């Protein structure tokens with residue numbers, strides 16, 4: 001990939017800050033495209049390891065994004081349900097999981113299929129779930145039909161249930177497991193904001209491939225210093241395989257580019273991402289960390305692993321995630337995003353600087369939180385995190 005060095009040089013020296021807390025697709029001013037195309041996707045993909053898997057994963061995530069976009073446009077209150085832990089789930093979460101599971105199994109028939117995914121069909125098998133199941137089945141079939149190929153058969157409700165329940169694998173350190181969050185950021189999705197379809201592949205407990213479809217993320221940088229964009233286009237697909245870099249293309253497939261994290265080394269010029277939902281990550285703690293670092297820009301709060309995608313192309317320099325006491329992180333919330341960022345040159349670790357361990361099943365056991373940044377900023381970020389956590393502990 002001959003353009004990589006040039007792209008890196010071009011990206012180096014960019015100062016990226018974010019002006020204010022940012023809300024997704026309504027009224028946002030987006031900036032001029034800051035990335036440019038390298039070679040056509042077919043060339044990029046064919047020279048990579050896991051190229052068959054990547055092609056299937058990109059197709060599955062893109063189709064799932066289409067299904068989600070259709071639902072988000074016309075979201076009905078009856079499409080939103082509550083799970084036993086009170087978190088929301090919609091027909092699009094189920095439909096996306098069914099679709100991705102169906103496409104992966106169908107496109108990769110020669111491999112044993114194991115999927116660790118967020119949703120299960122329990123509520124859809126109840127009497128009260130029958131109308132929802134019909135709606136999901138319609139959505140899946142409409143989306144397959146919109147592919148324009150006659151090669152997909154129409155799925156029955158039973159086949160949709162089976163496809164969803166394919167996601168029951170436990171993962172672990174042996175063999176290959178797909179890891180799927182069919183909609184990451186369901187709260188953002190329901191609000192009309194950011195969300196992502198996040199699909200990763202584990203091999204012997206390590207993430208080797210990741211795809212993030214972010215239907216509402218502008219193609220242009222969301223950094224504040226590039227606000228005069230000629231394009232308002234939204235919909236990004238990020239993808240990465242181990243050792244081969246991270247890429248972004250438009251969800252409609254029109255452009256591709258290699259992406260790199262920012263090269264900023266002065267924390268004062270950095271901006272940081274965190275969850276939109278204060279219940280998912282302590283905004284107080286991240287504000288204390290940012291203050292210690294000398295970060296001047298206000299936090300950029302967006303939902304989902306779109307944060308990892310935006311960071312991988314240098315829109316911001318840091319992602320801070322500090323769940324409140326008692327919450328256990330799940331692998332599907334980080335698998336795809338973490339490889340996209342690490343292949344873009346960034347570092348993803350827990351708050352103590354340890355790499356994330358995806359080999360222990362569904363859960364990620366992390367010390368205190370997850371932090372993401374580039375290589376240069378990581379030492380000072382770790383120091384600030386340690387100080388902020390110590391201060392918090394001594395104030396309790």
Ligand SMILES: Nc1ncnc2c1ncn2[C@@H]1O[C@H](COP(=O)(O)O)[C@@H](OP(=O)(O)O)[C@H]1O
Pocket residue numbers: 087118181183184185186187188274275276277279280281302303304305323324327330333
């Ligand atoms: N109390 C909590 N603390 C931390 N994360 C939580 C949480 N409750 C839910 N989440 C996770 O936060 C994810 C969304 O992250 P973000 O805040 O970055 O948008 C959710 O993914 P889903 O939307 O897939 O359920 C869910 O897994």
Ligand SMILES: [Mg+2]
Pocket residue numbers: 181183184185332333
């Ligand atoms: Mg999630």
Ligand SMILES: [Mg+2]
Pocket residue numbers: 093118181182183184185186
């Ligand atoms: Mg989800």
Ligand SMILES: [Mg+2]
Pocket residue numbers: 087088118186
């Ligand atoms: Mg959820």
